[in-house]
Amino acid sequence: MAKFTGMKINPKRFHRSQLKFFAVLLPMAAFVALPILFIFNHAFKPLNELFAYPPRFFVRQPTLRNFRDLVELAAQSGVPFSRYLFNSLVVTSIGVTLAILFTSLAAYGLSKLKFRGKKFLFEINTLALMFVPIAVMIPRYITIARLGLIDSYLGLALPLIAIPVGLFLVKQFIDQTPDELIESAKIDGASEMQIFLRIIVPITAPAIATVGILAFQLIWNDVIGPNLYIDDESMKTLPFFFQTVAQGAIPGQQHHNPVAGQGVLAAASLIMFVPNIIMFIWLQNKVMNTMAHSGIK
C-alpha cells in the first residue's frame, strides 16, 4: 500500500508537509493580532511617543499615564472611575451567575425531562439563535421601562441572561450523557433536581463554562444597556464611560488633544479586552470540548 498522503487530523508532531498550512496561518494570525498588539503598545505610550511622527508601532518607554488620565477623566465627568468599575462588576456577576444557572437548568429540562411543548420550545429557541438584539432595541427599551427596571442593575443584567446560543450548546452537550446514568440514580431515589446538581452539573462543566464566557463577553461589553436603560450617571457601566470618552463628550475633555486622547482610549480598550482574553485562554479546552457537540442536525 502506498504511503497515506491525505488529510492527517490532529497530528502529534510537526512534519514538513504542514509547512504550507503554517505559510497561510502565520500571516493571517499576524494580520489579526496586529490591531490587538497595537492597543497593548498604544495604551502604555507616553505623550511624546503618541505624537511622534512618523508614528511608531512599539512603545519604547512604557508608562501608566494613560490609565491615570482615564481615572482623572472619570472624576471630571462627576462619577469616580471606581464607581463605573463597581457597576460593571456587579452587573456582570449577577448576569453571568444567573445565565449559567438558568441556562443549564433549562438545558437539562429540554434534554432529559418529558413535558408537553418541549419540541416546540427547542425549535423556538433554535429560531432565536438568529435573534439580533439591536434589531429590537426599541421594544426592549419599552419592556424594560414598563417593568420599572430603568436605572437598576437588574435592568442591565436581565435582558442579557437568556442567550439562545448558550441554551443550544448546553442542551446538545447534555444530550450526550447516557440515560442509564440518570435512570440508575432515579432507582436510588434521587429527584430530578438532585440528579441535575450531582450528576449533570459536574459532567456538563465544559458547556457551562462556555456559557459563562459567552455571557461574560455579552454583559461586560454591553454598551446599549447603559445607554438606553440607565439615566442615572452613577449607575452606568465602564463601556458607557469609555464610549463617552471616545466621543470626547466629557466636559473639559475638549481641551485635551485628540492624539493624547488616543492613548487614554487604548488604555480603556485594554481594560475591556484583557478580562475576556484571560477567561478564554483559561477555559479554551472546555470551550472546544463544548463546540464538538454544537452541530445543528
Next chain:
Amino acid sequence: MTRRMNHPAWFLMPYVLLFVVFIIVPVAIAFGLSFTYFNTVETPEWVGLRNYIELLTRDEVFMQHVLPNTIKFAFIVGPVGYFMSFLLAWMLAQIPHLPRTVFAIILYSPSMTAGIAMAVVWTVLFSGDHAGYLNAMLLNWGFISEPIQFLISPDHLMNIMIVVALWASMGVGFLAMLAGILNIDQSLYEAAYIDGMRNRWQEIFYITIPSMKPQMLFGAVMAVVGTFQVGMIGVQLSGANPTPQYAGQLLVNHIEDFGFIRYLMGYASAVSVVLLIIIYSISKVTFNLLGEKE
C-alpha cells in the same frame, strides 16, 4: 429542599420567563408598533401599513443607501467570513496541538473585543491626517501625495467596514467548525484513499464537509447573525449617525437614527421588522443551500 423538585417547571421557568420577556415580547411589540405612529410621548396611533408603504416608496435614504449598503455588507462579510472560518479551521486541524491552540486563540480574539473599544484602533490606523498609520505608510512609500480621509470619505468607509468586520469574523462558528473537523474519524480518510480518492478537493467535499455538516450549519447561522450584529460599525468608525453621505449606513443605524434620534419609534419598529425578516430569510436560504449537500 431539592428532594422533591421533579417538575419540569423548576428547570424551565427561569429561562423561559426571561426568554419570553426579553426576546419574544420585544419581537411582538416591534411587530405591533410597526403599524403605529409613536413618538414615545403620546400613545401610539394606529396607522395600518403606512410605515411600510413609506419605507418602501418614500424613504429615499433607505432605498438608495441603507438597503444597498446592508445587502453589500452582508453578502460580502457573511460568505467570505464563513469561508475563511472553514478554511482556517481546516488548516488548524492539520497542525499539532500547541501551535493550533495559539493560532485559534489569536484568530478568535477579535470576537472578544467590544466594538466601541476597538474603534480607537481603527480610527488611529485609518486616521485622515498624515499621522494615521496607513496614511503615514502610503505617504512614506510614495503611493499617495496627500493623506486620504479614509473614515469620512464615502468612497472608503464601506470597504474599511468590510475589512474590520472580516477581521472579527472568526467567532463561535469558527470554534465549532474547528471542533467539528477535529472530531472526524481519521480512518474515514484512510479508507477513502484505499477506495480511490485522489485529491484534497475530493476529500473536503466527500468526507470533511459531510462528516461535520451539523457544525457547518451551526457555523452558517452564527455567520449570518454575526454579520448583522456588527451593524454599528460604520457609526463607530466615522463617529457620526448618519454616516458621511450615508456611505456606511446599515439597517441597524437606520433604526437607531429614527428611533432614538428622531423619536419616530413606530417607523423605526417597521425597519426592525424588515431587518428581522431579512436575517431570518437569509438564514433559511443558507440552511437549505447547505442542507441539500448530502
